[in-house]
Amino acid sequence: MDRVNKILKNHDYRKYLNELQKIEKNRKFCRHNLSHFLDVARIASIINLKTNAQIDDEHIYAAALLHDIGRAQPNFNETSHAAISAKLSEKILRDCCFSDLEINYILDAIIRHDDKNLNNVKNLSEILSVADKLSRPCYVCDVKESCFWSLKQKNLELKI
Numbered sequence: 001m002d003r004v005n006k007i008l009k010n011h012d013y014r015k016y017l018n019e020l021q022k023i024e025k026n027r028k029f030c031r032h033n034l035s036h037f038l039d040v041a042r043i044a045s046i047i048n049l050k051t052n053a054q055i056d057d058e059h060i061y062a063a064a065l066l067h068d069i070g071r072a073q074p075n076f077n078e079t080s081h082a083a084i085s086a087k088l089s090e091k092i093l094r095d096c097c098f099s100d101l102e103i104n105y106i107l108d109a110i111i112r113h114d115d116k117n118l119n120n121v122k123n124l125s126e127i128l129s130v131a132d133k134l135s136r137p138c139y140v141c142d143v144k145e146s147c148f149w150s151l152k153q154k155n156l157e158l159k160i
């Protein structure tokens, strides 16, 4: 996990984490912080093991840690944040010694993580997307009535 630990210490990454914390200070809905990123990484890792998808843990953790950093940019919106996250992630992944091939693979998963149609768990982008949605504790959320997620999307019971 050396390269994942490099991401956690990366100057740009820390800057985006700090920006996110400031931007979302008064957000009433789920936040996009290190805790969310680690929840997604660990759930994705569990799915990876359960389905024997054999995806490298470093790729899972890198994609999960980076998938929402685009929300730190002032011009993001719900639909564009995945693409912005991928754009910002490229330099971080390069600085943390990931190869071009690995970078393209991880960026593709980040770009597609918000795709509502990804419900299978066969590859990194699908596992990231499913883990992202499973990470939210709607079952204890006080503002779930005003959340934009559809009733079908909300986690009204704990699954894993």
Ligand SMILES: [Fe+2]
Binding pocket: 067, 068, 081, 082, 113, 114
């Ligand atoms: Fe997202």
Ligand SMILES: [Fe+2]
Binding pocket: 032, 036, 040, 067, 068, 132
């Ligand atoms: Fe997310």
